[in-house]
Amino acid sequence: MTALRPERLASRAPARWSPTTLLARTPKRRNLGIVPTRDGPDDRAVEDRELVARLAAGDAAALRVVYDTYVGLVFGLARRVLGDDTMAEDVTQEVFVYVWQQPERYDPTRGTLRSWLGLLSHRRAVDRVRAEVRRARGETKLDTEPVVTASDEVDEELSRAWLAGRIQAALAQLPAEQREAVVLAYYGGRTYRQVAVELAIPEGTAKSRLRLALAKLDELLQPLIGQDAPAWI
Amino acid sequence: MDLSQHELLEVGLDAVDVADSDLPDGMSDRILDAMSTRTAGTQWPSRSAFIRTAAELGQLLDTLTPDEWERQTAVAGSTVRDLVSHLVGVERYVHGQLGAGPRFDAPTRDHHYPVSGEAASDLATAATTELASAWWRELMRSIAACTDAGPDQPIVFHHLSGTVGGLLVIRTFELWTHDEDIRRATGRPANALDDTRLTLMSGVLMQLLAQGMALAGTTRSGRTARFELTGRGAGTFDVALAPDEVAGAPDIVVRTDAVELCRLAANRVAPTDLAVEVTGDRSLLEPILIGAGAFALD
Numbered sequence: 001m002t003a004l005r006p007e008r009l010a011s012r013a014p015a016r017w018s019p020t021t022l023l024a025r026t027p028k029r030r031n032l033g034i035v036p037t038r039d040g041p042d043d044r045a046v047e048d049r050e051l052v053a054r055l056a057a058g059d060a061a062a063l064r065v066v067y068d069t070y071v072g073l074v075f076g077l078a079r080r081v082l083g084d085d086t087m088a089e090d091v092t093q094e095v096f097v098y099v100w101q102q103p104e105r106y107d108p109t110r111g112t113l114r115s116w117l118g119l120l121s122h123r124r125a126v127d128r129v130r131a132e133v134r135r136a137r138g139e140t141k142l143d144t145e146p147v148v149t150a151s152d153e154v155d156e157e158l159s160r161a162w163l164a165g166r167i168q169a170a171l172a173q174l175p176a177e178q179r180e181a182v183v184l185a186y187y188g189g190r191t192y193r194q195v196a197v198e199l200a201i202p203e204g205t206a207k208s209r210l211r212l213a214l215a216k217l218d219e220l221l222q223p224l225i226g227q228d229a230p231a232w233i
Numbered sequence: 234m235d236l237s238q239h240e241l242l243e244v245g246l247d248a249v250d251v252a253d254s255d256l257p258d259g260m261s262d263r264i265l266d267a268m269s270t271r272t273a274g275t276q277w278p279s280r281s282a283f284i285r286t287a288a289e290l291g292q293l294l295d296t297l298t299p300d301e302w303e304r305q306t307a308v309a310g311s312t313v314r315d316l317v318s319h320l321v322g323v324e325r326y327v328h329g330q331l332g333a334g335p336r337f338d339a340p341t342r343d344h345h346y347p348v349s350g351e352a353a354s355d356l357a358t359a360a361t362t363e364l365a366s367a368w369w370r371e372l373m374r375s376i377a378a379c380t381d382a383g384p385d386q387p388i389v390f391h392h393l394s395g396t397v398g399g400l401l402v403i404r405t406f407e408l409w410t411h412d413e414d415i416r417r418a419t420g421r422p423a424n425a426l427d428d429t430r431l432t433l434m435s436g437v438l439m440q441l442l443a444q445g446m447a448l449a450g451t452t453r454s455g456r457t458a459r460f461e462l463t464g465r466g467a468g469t470f471d472v473a474l475a476p477d478e479v480a481g482a483p484d485i486v487v488r489t490d491a492v493e494l495c496r497l498a499a500n501r502v503a504p505t506d507l508a509v510e511v512t513g514d515r516s517l518l519e520p521i522l523i524g525a526g527a528f529a530l531d
Binding site for chain 2: 048049056057059076080086093096097103104114118164171184186215218
């Protein structure tokens with residue numbers, strides 16, 4: 001038997017985590033509302049896995065990175081579905097608590113961490129809408145639905161497909177020139193500069209079209225992703 | 234030009250993403266306060282190295298084509314698929330050693346590959362994405378179990394006994410080695426580990442060299458080697474060539490690339506193939522290099 005020497009670590013005492021002990025806020029890694037993600041797909045995939053594995057290790061700094069990076073997305077999506085800041089905040093909290101407590105539920109082979117968080121937020125927000133409808137009808141419900149169920153993987157695939165379909169429907173309602181810019185920008189992750197070249201328009205125009213298109217999509221998506229979600233969501 | 238489902242989701246998520254300035258006042262403090270009931274340990278260098286290496290291997294698996302999953306690797310008789318099934322089994326073995334799953338009786342080095350036989354059988358007909366997911370799930374359980382145990386928790390890993398912190402260095406070697414096996418088998422460039430991980434790995438290798446020489450039966454009592462490691466993970470180490478001895482004046486100076494020495498320790502470079510510059514007593518070189526490779530598992 002060989003005795004492996006222990007690592008020499010300066011301090012191993014568990015530290016009670018509080019927001020004030022966390023690292024400074026992390027810059028967002030969202031798509032800036034203008035262009036698709038600029039991280040290389042490889043880097044992003046490694047980062048997603050690393051972040052989630054750090055969450056599994058109880059690394060509060062990783063939680064802070066995930067929170068700072070995706071809170072706008074999680075909250076924004078919930079607000080689009082619910083149309084209410086207070087309920088959207090509740091959903092946001094539920095999503096991040098869930099991610100913190102069960103990071104192993106994220107399967108990186110099925111999509112990015114970003115899209116997983118988006119789906120969690122959407123599904124939880126839809127649950128809220130349904131609960132509100134039941135409440136308004138005077139119905140009661142005995143238990144609180146979990147964020148995910150035993151059929152989570154299937155549900156996630158269905159939700160992903162359904163949500164993508166809604167987004168496609170919203171895209172179809174955009175003015176042609178905006179839709180063209182968006183499709184080009186997201187097809188293969190082109191930059192707005194590349195979009196400008198391919199459409200033979202000035203960069204400023206490409207940027208403007210993309211910004212306007214995303215703002216319009218934001219409006220269009222509210223009814224599309226909230227009111228008529230199918231039962232599996 | 235149709236957007237894929239993934240691309241459509243990206244469009245939609247970008248459209249609804251809001252700026253920090255649009256978040257309700259005080260929301261982040263409220264949410265983060267509500268999540269402060271869980272304690273979190275401090276960083277461990279070996280756990281960070283293990284996680285990063287696992288993340289890179291996971292990403293590599295995501296990029297493999299069906300054909301590449303069936304390629305033969307440098308591990309005798311093993312395809313890429315076999316290697317990943319093997320890793321699933323190793324994770325399950327680790328769970329057992331940490332009391333977080335069924336225990337396997339695998340006390341010797343020779344048990345390392347057979348210990349994963351059950352996992353290989355379970356996953357024999359699994360789709361490759363399912364196999365990659367299974368490995369990742371087991372790996373996440375390992376990380377959680379190691380974290381619960383803590384870095385100083387004693388653990389036995391086949392013929393090696395030590396701490397969980399030390400185990401994660403060995404396992405970082407293991408994942409990196411198999412990552413490189415897969416890259417070689419599929420014609421991809423080698424994984425250039427960062428300086429932090431290489432420094433950790435080469436440093437631990439230097440700490441364990443005398444034990445490795447004892448395992449291999451090549452100790453040289455009263456003798457000392459100086460290693461001048463170059464490249465990423467570089468450093469200079471004076472190492473006693475028998476356990477529990479203190480390094481003295483060097484009898485031999487070995488200058489070599491840190492990454493290549495790590496590959497030798499992982500049994501992916503033969504002692505005769507390692508590029509070294511040696512001064513002093515050259516007769517010490519062979520027993521040293523054999524000892525450095527004594528921790529390799531496959």
